[in-house]
Amino acid sequence: MRYRLTLVLALVLVAMSGPARAQTPAPGNPPSPALGPAPNAGPVYTITYFEVGPAAAARTVGLLRPFAAATRREDGNQAFLALEEIGRPTRFAMVEAWRDKAAAEAHGAAVGALRDQMQPLFASPFDIRTNSGLSVAGPAIGAEAGAGKRVYVLTHVDVFPAGKDQTIDLLKQLAEASRKEAGNLLFDVLQQDGRANHLPLVEAWRDASAQTAHVMAEHTRGFRAKLVPLQGALYDERLYNALR
Numbered sequence: 001m002r003y004r005l006t007l008v009l010a011l012v013l014v015a016m017s018g019p020a021r022a023q024t025p026a027p028g029n030p031p032s033p034a035l036g037p038a039p040n041a042g043p044v045y046t047i048t049y050f051e052v053g054p055a056a057a058a059r060t061v062g063l064l065r066p067f068a069a070a071t072r073r074e075d076g077n078q079a080f081l082a083l084e085e086i087g088r089p090t091r092f093a094m095v096e097a098w099r100d101k102a103a104a105e106a107h108g109a110a111v112g113a114l115r116d117q118m119q120p121l122f123a124s125p126f127d128i129r130t131n132s133g134l135s136v137a138g139p140a141i142g143a144e145a146g147a148g149k150r151v152y153v154l155t156h157v158d159v160f161p162a163g164k165d166q167t168i169d170l171l172k173q174l175a176e177a178s179r180k181e182a183g184n185l186l187f188d189v190l191q192q193d194g195r196a197n198h199l200p201l202v203e204a205w206r207d208a209s210a211q212t213a214h215v216m217a218e219h220t221r222g223f224r225a226k227l228v229p230l231q232g233a234l235y236d237e238r239l240y241n242a243l244r
Helices: 002-022 054-072 101-106 108-121 161-178 208-215 218-230
Strands: 044-052 077-085 091-098 122-135 151-158 184-192 198-205 236-242
Touching: 044 054, 044 101, 044 108, 044 184, 044 198, 054 077, 054 091, 054 108, 077 151, 091 101, 091 151, 091 236, 101 108, 108 122, 122 161, 122 198, 151 208, 161 184, 161 198, 161 218, 198 208
Parallel strands: none
Antiparallel strands: 044 091, 044 122, 077 091, 077 236, 122 184, 151 198, 151 236, 184 198
16 A cells, blocks of 8 residues: 555646656747846936025026026036026026936036035925926927017926826817917927826016017916816916026
8 A cells, every 4th residue: 555655646637747857938039038128229318407595596507607608508408597586586496308317317427526515505495396298389498588578487287197198189279279370489388297187388478568478368268277186286387488
């Protein structure tokens, strides 16, 4: 009996191991390699917000002017705007357009050096938002920049994810209508990387009266009414002068 039991167990083990040895991978295509990074395409649009102490506004302007001039000379830069908020001269923004991701990343060292230089001045440090273009009519942000009383507007549109696609359609319609206004110089719609429901607007107007007329235009008021139920945060609209 013990001999028979041992023989049965041996046969079972042979039966179990035999097919395993005989198995070979099924013919077919080899597994696909892991996906690499997204193509290094562009352009890339960057908006940086920051605030300094009340006594540091003039010093900040003095730092931003040469920084803006140097940035415009960098390889791959398509536009650079240094902005100071109207009515709140301690709040600033930088708007940049770069040929591609590589050019934008190469500029990172210069941004880091400026940040280090400004560290003692900050009330709130750099808040850098990287974006792609959704509706960009001109060759680059700030192409119409020039002297005079021009008003620049940065708006952060934040909606619930479920309303993203509807909002994008509304923003594209708003941009198309706004570009036809007599006082408009620039109206671009962007989309923040990694947060597709964050949709910045970059505008330039001939003067304050043109910007005010836009606010009360029928297409603007209609857009705002439709946007309210989609909003995830308040409509954050800020007016700026460009540093020359």
